[in-house]
Amino acid sequence: MKKHYVSAREVAERAGVSRSAVSRALTPGASISADMKARVIAAADELGYEINMLARGLLDDRSMIVSLVSASLGSPFMGMMLPAITERLIAAGYAPLLINIGTAPDIAEESLRQVVSLRSAAVVILSGSPPGTFIEATKRTGIPLIALNRDEPGLNLISADNRAAGRVAYRELAETSARICAVSPARDTFSMRARIEGFLSGAAEAGHAPPRIIRAAPPIADSGRADYAGGLALGPELIGPDGIADGLFCLNDHIAFGVIDAARRSRRAEAGRDFSVIGFDDVPMAAWEGYRLTTFRQDPHVFAEQIMSTIARCVDGEEEDVIDHLIPANLIARESVRHVG
Amino acid sequence: MKKHYVSAREVAERAGVSRSAVSRALTPGASISADMKARVIAAADELGYEINMLARGLLDDRSMIVSLVSASLGSPFMGMMLPAITERLIAAGYAPLLINIGTAPDIAEESLRQVVSLRSAAVVILSGSPPGTFIEATKRTGIPLIALNRDEPGLNLISADNRAAGRVAYRELAETSARICAVSPARDTFSMRARIEGFLSGAAEAGHAPPRIIRAAPPIADSGRADYAGGLALGPELIGPDGIADGLFCLNDHIAFGVIDAARRSRRAEAGRDFSVIGFDDVPMAAWEGYRLTTFRQDPHVFAEQIMSTIARCVDGEEEDVIDHLIPANLIARESVRHVG
């Protein structure tokens, strides 16, 4: 109970071979006899040996750690992405490190230190805008940087096809609604802008006047319910007899939930009957009885898949050029959009 | 652009001192003159030097990595815990590693390998039951193991006071309801059992007959909506004129949402008017207009706080004995419980 971790030296002694033989036995493609390889592996198994990733990483200044950066760890979108991504990373032998930059800015600095000093194999920005120091540091150290749903030149980009989704949303609403508008969250992001662009171009293609874009009021305090609260507050002026709209594209599901609840309470108006709503994200709740929300789904597994192949490309390939990949966002039709006729 | 990372050696050369002087300048409490310390730190800042945690950890077989193990990364409970815990860990200089054991069992083995081979400073089990190999490995290597809401002898335990909450739930419901029962999720856990125990003892203390405990049907496929679907399916037989209950303790919020939606649809019965419901977890949605759910809150920051102090205890202290700490679960009163009178 004194020495806790078993080292390659002990394996070598046990197997009666040199220490470098152990390295060779565990290195694919190293020149070693079948006999010796078997002996070493047997000894390693008996002792429960596992390579020390700290020492291994020290050699070529690269660990098997992939840092996941998020500004909104608790959001439903993260709740969908995190399981998919971590599963794939772990299966590929990577260790996912979680970086929470949602709160204080000094936290971001501290976590950047972690990322670099642990020699991350890659950094994936899942949400939010990391401080410039983050991008600068990864550039300087050569750590590959992958960003989701962002638009930063010079780094690897993976985004949902927000533009296309916006166009589909407009066309869908135009089938049954005349007074159409979009509702965006208080905080503007690249994704939101792209969705709006697509929405506007959908109107233009239909020969309609540009629809109004309404922005929710900034949240008072709790960000966990900001979007819902925004939709709830906007609902009354949007929906109903004297409301300004009967067809809504809410830029995320939570805004839609807020609008639906507000309409229900103040006007007794029901989505799918009195007006149409389309959301974005397909959070689990969108399928619930109380909402049955028609919404766009950005498949987390497709994102994860693309992240993995990008990491592989950056790590073993010597290619310097960055990728810019688009993931389809599919409309999940439920009952919050009125039927034709 | 050839050498990516700056080492202590380079800092030493820049400052015109020995390499060990650099270590001393950065080690609190080392014996070094103020003049030299200033020179070293100046050089370090200029070059952007940061300690290589891989090399540092190699020395005493311990990294600053804390592994977070979860079987349900996407659950609302995790969505609340993760931000709180990672924020505290990072602020304290630790790097949170995410281990997803929710899916395939071979993934669990692979991630265990990561945890050990990266020399984690501690392992925190947030949810789910890790395979025995996990516990065995941490014991063997001496990595401190902290488990949330579990009951495993021999490791550090932090739990919400589920028993006390169960008793409060019964007493609260008994104020206005005569036919009281509890609804548990399909999958049984330590937390759920403790809540039920407290619920039953609450009934006993009131001199009432033991309330019925209903278990939701096991989910078909998608675990993300399992609890909601369970509540939804159970709703009709529970609530209403010919239902068996008018006071429900749902062992988590999502079950409560399902029951509420079911009652609304099939009986036009409203929680807080026609019957009472109490949930557990206080997920953000519990505060929404559509539910206004009275529920128990296990404060994530209190959990995080306790995790941090336990880690500190395990790391620098030499104490071998494990802790067993209880966190209060507070009732958040909203409108899903009928008023007295």
Add this chain to the structure above:
DNA sequence: CTGTTAGCGCGTTCAA
């Protein structure tokens, strides 16, 4: 107070 030396565990030379 400072510089030199040793060694953590690993992969990879270089010689045999």
Add this chain to the structure above:
DNA sequence: TTGAACGCGCTAACAG
């Protein structure tokens, strides 16, 4: 094919 020696970056023990 195999073993011995080296160096990755760091801290701690030792010597001055």
